[in-house]
Amino acid sequence: MRVGVVTFPGTLDDHDAARAVRFAGGEAISLWHGDSDLQGVAGVILPGGFSYGDYLRCGAIARFSPIMSAIIPAAENGLPVLGICNGFQVLCESHLLPGALTRNSELHFLCRDQEIEIVNNESDWTSDFSNGQRIIIPLKNGEGSFQCDDRTLNELEGNNRVIARYVGINPNGSRNSIAGITNARGNVVGVMPHPEHAIDSLTGPTADGLAFFTSLMKTRV
Amino acid sequence: MAKVIVDVVLKDEILDSQGDAISRALPRMGFTFSPTSVRQGKSFIITLDHEPSRDELGEIEKAAATLLSNPVIESFSIRVEH
Numbered sequence: 001m002r003v004g005v006v007t008f009p010g011t012l013d014d015h016d017a018a019r020a021v022r023f024a025g026g027e028a029i030s031l032w033h034g035d036s037d038l039q040g041v042a043g044v045i046l047p048g049g050f051s052y053g054d055y056l057r058c059g060a061i062a063r064f065s066p067i068m069s070a071i072i073p074a075a076e077n078g079l080p081v082l083g084i085c086n087g088f089q090v091l092c093e094s095h096l097l098p099g100a101l102t103r104n105s106e107l108h109f110l111c112r113d114q115e116i117e118i119v120n121n122e123s124d125w126t127s128d129f130s131n132g133q134r135i136i137i138p139l140k141n142g143e144g145s146f147q148c149d150d151r152t153l154n155e156l157e158g159n160n161r162v163i164a165r166y167v168g169i170n171p172n173g174s175r176n177s178i179a180g181i182t183n184a185r186g187n188v189v190g191v192m193p194h195p196e197h198a199i200d201s202l203t204g205p206t207a208d209g210l211a212f213f214t215s216l217m218k219t220r221v
Numbered sequence: 222m223a224k225v226i227v228d229v230v231l232k233d234e235i236l237d238s239q240g241d242a243i244s245r246a247l248p249r250m251g252f253t254f255s256p257t258s259v260r261q262g263k264s265f266i267i268t269l270d271h272e273p274s275r276d277e278l279g280e281i282e283k284a285a286a287t288l289l290s291n292p293v294i295e296s297f298s299i300r301v302e303h
Contacts, residue, residue, distance in 0.1 A: 057291055064288070093291065100294040102231075103238045147235050147294055173236060 001217055004031040004041035006071075006087075008062050012049035013084065013196060020196040021045070024213035036066040043080040043124075043216050044071055046087025048140075048194060058101060058143050059089035068094060080124040080187045080216055085141055088180070088190030097181055097190045098156070099148030104141070105173025113205040114139035114193050115167040116179045123186040126163050128215040134167060135208035137198040144192045146174035146181075156181055163189060223269050224302040225281050229290045230262030237261060265289050273301065 003021045005028050007014045018028035029041050033051075038044070052061035062068060068090070075081045075096050083091040091097045104110060115136050118129040129135075148156070153175055156162055164180040172192075180191030195209025231237045237260050244259040267281060282299060290297040 056288070060288065060291065092293070098293070100291055102235065102294060105236065105238050107238050107242055145236070145238075149234065173238070 001026045001043070002029050002039070002041045003027065003213075003216065004029045004038060004044040006031045006033065006044065006046050006067055008033040008049070008051035008065065010050040010053050011047055011086070013047040013194065014049075016194075016196040017045045017047040017084070020199045020210065020213045023199045023210055024217055026213070026217060031067055033062070033065045033067050036070040038070050038074060038079075043082070044074075045196075046071075046081065046083040046090050047196065048085030048087060051086055051090065054086075054143075057089075057093065058086060059091075059093040062086075062090045063093040072096060075183075075188050078185060078187050080219070081189070082125045082212065082216075083188075083190040084194055084196060085144070085192055088192055089143070091188060091190045096188050097183060098152045099146055099181070101141075101143050101192070102145045102147050103143050104145050104171070109140075109142040110144070110171055111140040112138070112171075114171060114179075116164045116193060117167050118164050120160050120163045120182065122160070123163055123182040123189050123215075124219045125182075125189040125191075125212050125215050127219050128211040135198075135211075136206050137193045137195050137209045138205065139171060139193040141172070141192060144174070145172040146178045146192070148175060159184065164191060164193075223272050225267040225269065225273055225278070226300050226302060227265040227267065227281070227285045227289050227297055228262055228300075229265070229285075229295050229297045230260050231294055232296050233260075235294045272303070 003026045021028040121129045166177040170177045195212040198204035198209035240259040240261040285297045
């Protein structure tokens with residue numbers, strides 16, 4: 001399966017995301033921010049980093065890039081898209097996901113291995129987990145606090161659209177300890193911690209993150 | 222010449238951790254005016270070599286609502302300085 005990995009100026013984690021796709025048995029296709037051709041990929045990953053230097057707001061400029069103008073309508077038509085960290089911020093700025101990511105409540109940049117609980121294994125990117133499964137993957141961000149109004153929060157909670165929550169202390173002040181959400185259809189997922197850094201115990205704290213990528217393979221076969 | 226100033230602030234219901242940190246720093250520095258809260262925002266100063274027309278102000282408002290602010294968490298106001 002061909003899976004696109006987008007590189008914006010300032011993206012950091014595209015190589016790890018591509019490696020994760022290969023570990024999961026897929027073929028990683030590099031997608032450049034200035035192109036608008038999705039090259040027939042069956043899924044897209046928006047990796048972490050600091051797209052366009054995080055100028056204005058995280059993800060705000062990336063939203064208007066040529067590649068996003070191709071990804072947004074494709075995602076609305078069901079193309080699986082996973083946004084990790086900065087990619088999650090891009091998805092919120094694109095209004096493919098509701099809410100926004102703001103400064104961590106304690107204002108510190110956090111970088112640590114974080115336990116999260118998968119609370120919805122029905123999305124395209126979480127189907128290879130079991131519900132309630134606890135995993136440890138790296139968390140590294142300065143603006144990871146998920147915020148939205150009460151109505152949006154109720155909609156997310158009421159329709160099972162939270163896919164993961166932080167376990168233990170809420171690290172960044174996210175509402176309801178939300179670490180990741182999905183759209184109503186389950187094809188677009190945003191997650192703040194980094195599964196692509198935890199696909200192999202040689203290079204990550206665990207291999208727990210790999211299931212995000214194998215989920216896509218399983219869903220779309 | 223005119224300056225169109227777009228002020229963007231987080232909505233009241235959104236946690237502003239930077240504003241809170243400033244609020245806590247003020248009394249530590251000896252200021253005694255005891256604010257009930259401090260909200261931090263940003264300003265965009267758009268300079269034109271002419272007075273903006275109604276249409277141009279409409280365009281700037283559209284830019285403020287789409288690019289300069291994120292309506293999910295922020296609100297904005299526009300003023301013109303001559």
